[in-house]
Amino acid sequence: DQQVKQNSPSLSVQEGRISILNCDYTNSMFDYFLWYKKYPAEGPTFLISISSIKDKNEDGRFTVFLNKSAKHLSLHIVPSQPGDSAVYFCAASNYGGSQGNLIFGKGTKLSVKP
Amino acid sequence: GAVVSQHPSRVICKSGTSVKIECRSLDFQATTMFWYRQFPKKSLMLMATSNEGSKATYEQGVEKDKFLINHASLTLSTLTVTSAHPEDSSFYICSARGPTSQFFGPGTRLTVL
Numbered sequence: 001d002q003q004v005k006q007n008s009p010s011l012s013v014q015e016g017r018i019s020i021l022n023c024d025y026t027n028s029m030f031d032y033f034l035w036y037k038k039y040p041a042e043g044p045t046f047l048i049s050i051s052s053i054k055d056k057n058e059d060g061r062f063t064v065f066l067n068k069s070a071k072h073l074s075l076h077i078v079p080s081q082p083g084d085s086a087v088y089f090c091a092a093s094n095y096g097g098s099q100g101n102l103i104f105g106k107g108t109k110l111s112v113k114p
Numbered sequence: 115g116a117v118v119s120q121h122p123s124r125v126i127c128k129s130g131t132s133v134k135i136e137c138r139s140l141d142f143q144a145t146t147m148f149w150y151r152q153f154p155k156k157s158l159m160l161m162a163t164s165n166e167g168s169k170a171t172y173e174q175g176v177e178k179d180k181f182l183i184n185h186a187s188l189t190l191s192t193l194t195v196t197s198a199h200p201e202d203s204s205f206y207i208c209s210a211r212g213p214t215s216q217f218f219g220p221g222t223r224l225t226v227l
Contacts, residue, residue, distance in 0.1 A: 034215060043120070043207045043218035044158070089158065101148065102209075102216055106157040 003027045004092050006105035013112050019077040021108050023090030026071065030092040034102065035064060035075045038087045047088075048075070080112045117141055118210050120219035127198055128227055135193045135222045137208030143188035144210035149181075152205040152221075164191045198226045 005024045013019045023033075031052040036044035050057040050064045050073065057064050063076045077084055087109045091102040117140040127133050137147055145166045150158040162183050163171045170183035180202075182194040191210075195202055203226045209216040 036218070041205070041221065041223060043118070043209075043221045046215050046217065049215060101160055101163060104157040 004090055004103045004105040006090055006108050008108050010109040013080045015082055015112055015114050016079045019080045019084065019110055021075040021088050021110065023073050023105055024071060025092050029094045032093045033066060033073050034091045036089040036091060038089060044089055082112050082114050085110055085112045118208065118217045118219040120208055120222050122222060123220060124223045126225045126227065129199055130197055132194055132196045133198055133224060135206055137191045137219050139189045139210040142212055145188060146211040147185060147191040148209045149183060149193050150207045152207060158207065195224065200226045202226050
């Protein structure tokens, strides 16, 4: 049973436009959500996170939105840049991101075209 | 941000040999480290949770006698793949639990011939 789902395996966006990556989860006990960015043959790099007590967190070009009633979160990248091309993993945890194990989605490969 | 290193970054070994992978948290102490394995086109799969000074907790389906984990200090955890076989070839990633997030190492590409 997949608790964290990223239903789009890939996404292609034009440079300068918005990239929206989606993530759904099934476990209502999750209270902390994170997005990681991963280049081939490298470990994931932390991007942005959000606690379940919030519905939005913004950091520069990256914004994460959380809809608890729909058990859905999304990552918005505006404006998208070619260097953003990577695989993005959504991850969820309970008891806070530093306490519980992270459960990862399968990732979405983002391609930003010049 | 916090830095986690892994060594080696890439290793090729013969079937039947053992391989040790080191994971170090460079600028913070990590009482808990995690070992993940990434399969092609799949998510990161948690293999085990490594706690400093105690036995590792393995996920279901992960052979503890094959994947030996030692967390000897607050900055070092090791994963030893014993009697490696070609099906063990994969990308192994460690992470260390920091104050607000988990920080990942760069990964180790293991190829078993």
